[in-house]
Amino acid sequence: MLLVMDIGNTNVVVGCIEGEKVFFIERMSTDRKKTELEYAISIKNVLEIYGIRGRDVEGAIISSVVPQITEVVRSATEKLICKPPKVVGPGLKTGLNIMMDQPAQLGSDLVVDAVAAMAEHPVPLIIIDMGTATTVSVVDSKKRYIGGMIMPGIRTATDSLVSNAAQLQQISFEPPKKLIGSNTIDCMKSGALYGNAAALDGLIDRIQEELGESCTTVATGGLAESVVPLCKKKIVVDNNLLMKGLQIIYDKNR
Template sequence: MVLAVDIGNSNIVMGCFENDKILFIERLSTNRGATALEYTIMLKNILELNGISHMDFQGGIISSVVPSVTLTVRAAMERLTCKKVMIVGPGIKTGLKIMLDNPAQLGSDRVADAVAAINLYPVPCIMIDMGTATTISVIDSQKNFLGGLIIPGLMTSLDSLTVRTSQLPNISLVPPNKVIGTNTVDCMRSGIINSTASSIDGVIERIEEELGETCTVISTGGIAKTIIPFCKRKIIIDDELLLKGLCIIYNKNK
């Protein structure tokens, strides 16, 4: 088995693979102040809850956009599994040709998403990863990573709205029944959900105009299931995209 961990700004997503099959996926909050021991205990508890022994792993792999947490989590994983843990970054084989001005600037989460996409879906394709930020990545018909967009995430925008206005409350993301809200809470829900969905539809249209081709569109991330049903464009939701990419990268480097 392989232990795969994606460290994001808000959440850490943890998955376990056996023969390329995902056995479970769990989320915990990213805690920049936690020690390696604290992460070891959290990871051990998650494995035990899923009926898996920490001694059954042949290795592990990490994708991280939070450098201050990366080595702490790796230390925890290595202590728990007694195996070496890879970190996606320079020197790791991905099979991805990155056409950016500075390829080293590409986040490891977007690398993992792209590796999964080129191996599992028709190209050209667009990946939409909806987390603290919404990242949109584009791969052409030759499987080259062309670049993309970075947009403030839905919760980031919503938090900014409630913090900077004195009369707007904190709300849950319960989908509205209609676009035109008739009270403050429904207006906020409709505004944030429909505007986010519309921006995604619009960006996809503009990317395809620039490429001159129709793309496969895949969405992943914690907010995707809330937003994508409101998009007019056909979009595949793949909650496991990033972890699938980590598994493929691990197998290329083991």
Template sequence: MILAIDMGNTNTVIGGIDEKKTYFIERVTTDQNRTATEYAVSIKNILEMCDIDVADIEGAILSSVVPPLNSVILTAVEKVTGLRPLLVGSGIKTGMNILMDNPKSVGSDQIVDAVAASHEHPLPLIVIDMGTATTMCVVDKHGNYIGGIILPGLKVSLDSLSSKTAQLPYISLEVPDRVIGKNTIDCMRAGIIFGNVDMIDGIIDRMEQELGQPPTVVATGRDSPASSPPCAATKSSATTPCC
């Protein structure tokens, strides 16, 4: 089993995987004030809660978009397992060419998204990863990472709307039944959800034009369930929603 860790800006996702199955997936808060020992305790507790024997872990890998915490997490994993995790970066050998102006600038989360999706789905493809930020990365028909976009995530947009306006409340993120809201909360939800959905659908259309053929579209990330159901792209025959 491989201990796979995806450290995002808001949450750090910890999972156990091998070539056949995923054994567990758990989340902890990403906090730059926590020490390696504190993270080690969290990892150890997760393994115990999921009935995972540390001896069954043969390796570990870390994908991170929070560089200041990289050494902390690497040390934490080593304290628990005795293994030093592999850190995903532009220099790691994935078998995928990164055709960007500066390949080193590509986030490790986008690299692992693209590599994983390419192994599971037909090319070309677009991977939508919806977390604190929403990223969309594109792999061409030859298996090359050719670029993408980065935009504010659903909750970032919602929190910004609430914090910058005097009369709009902080609300939960739920898919409304209709676009035309009948109260302030439903109006906000409709604006955030359907606004993001139509924006993503429009970007997919533009990317398809540049690719010259229909892509496979894969949606993943913490907030993908909120947007995938009403998203027109996830209803096309070339799409795999919410991997």
């Protein structure tokens, strides 16, 4: 059994996977003030909820876009399972040919998503990850990561809107009953969800136009299941994409 973790700006995603079986995926709040011991206790509590003990875990792998706490979580994990976890980054084989101007700047979560998507879907690929930021990654027909786009995530953009508009309030993200909202809350929901769906449809069109060929599109992340059904393009939702990618990279570096 493999313990996999992705440290994001908002959440630390924790899961256990063995072969094709995903035992669980849970989210903890990313807290830059937590100590190594506090993270170890948090991870231990999650494992115990699912009846998993530290000695049941064969190994661990971590991807992170929050450098300030990467080492804290790595040390906490080693304390818990008594084995050094692998961390996605320089020195770890991924099998991904990155064609960016500065490959080292590519977020490890985007690397992991691309590795998983390439293992399960035909190229060229568009990979959408909807978290704190909504990222769009492009893998061409030669299996090269050629670049992508970054835009504010739905919750990030909505929080900014609410904090700067005195008469607007926080909303949940279930779709409104109709596109054209008839009250402030439904107008905000429609703008957030349908607006992002339209943005994704438009980006897919433009990417395919630039590449000159059709692409397989895969989406993952916390709000993908809310937005993708509102898109006009065919998009496959896979909320286990990151977990699968981490497992593939771990196996490449045994």
